[in-house]
Amino acid sequence: MSEKVPFNHTHGTLGKRPKVITVLCVIGFLWVLFTFSGVLSPDVKRAGALYPPLLGLAICMKFIAFIGIWHMKRWGIHLFTYVMITQSLLLFLLNDLSIAGISTGVIMLTIFMTFYRRFDVNL
Numbered sequence: 001m002s003e004k005v006p007f008n009h010t011h012g013t014l015g016k017r018p019k020v021i022t023v024l025c026v027i028g029f030l031w032v033l034f035t036f037s038g039v040l041s042p043d044v045k046r047a048g049a050l051y052p053p054l055l056g057l058a059i060c061m062k063f064i065a066f067i068g069i070w071h072m073k074r075w076g077i078h079l080f081t082y083v084m085i086t087q088s089l090l091l092f093l094l095n096d097l098s099i100a101g102i103s104t105g106v107i108m109l110t111i112f113m114t115f116y117r118r119f120d121v122n123l
Contacts, residue, residue: 017072018115024108028066035059047094058087069112074119077112084109 038044039056061083068076084105091097 016118017070018118020111021069021072021115024111025066025070028069028108029063032059032063032066047096051090051094054090055087058083058090062087069119072119073123074116074121075123077109077116077119080112081109 036056036059039052039059044052044055061079065076065080065083068079070076088097088102088105091101
């Protein structure tokens with residue numbers, strides 16, 4: 001059975017979004033906005049016919065994850081983690097993996113996880 005936790009947007013610590021989460025979500029929304037334009041770049045198309053749609057799907061899923069995190073939902077953190085791992089594996093297979101990209105994701109995930117108990121388990 002799933003754990004039911006009361007969620008209150010105005011009172012209590014459970015429903016308040018910390019400022020660091022707000023800042024990271026805004027950065028994430030801008031990051032998604034700027035990286036999505038790269039899906040149609042010639043370099044991405046040269047990587048293979050399957051790579052642009054997979055990259056576009058990963059970027060869209062990351063956007064959805066940031067929406068969940070913005071609303072303080074645990075599924076947002078879970079989705080962010082899955083997308084980060086999947087995208088890293090895809091970039092590794094294409095020899096396009098960067099330490100900066102992984103580091104940014106890990107730092108964001110670490111910060112999100114420090115507030116994990118304050119996130120709502122309900123949809």
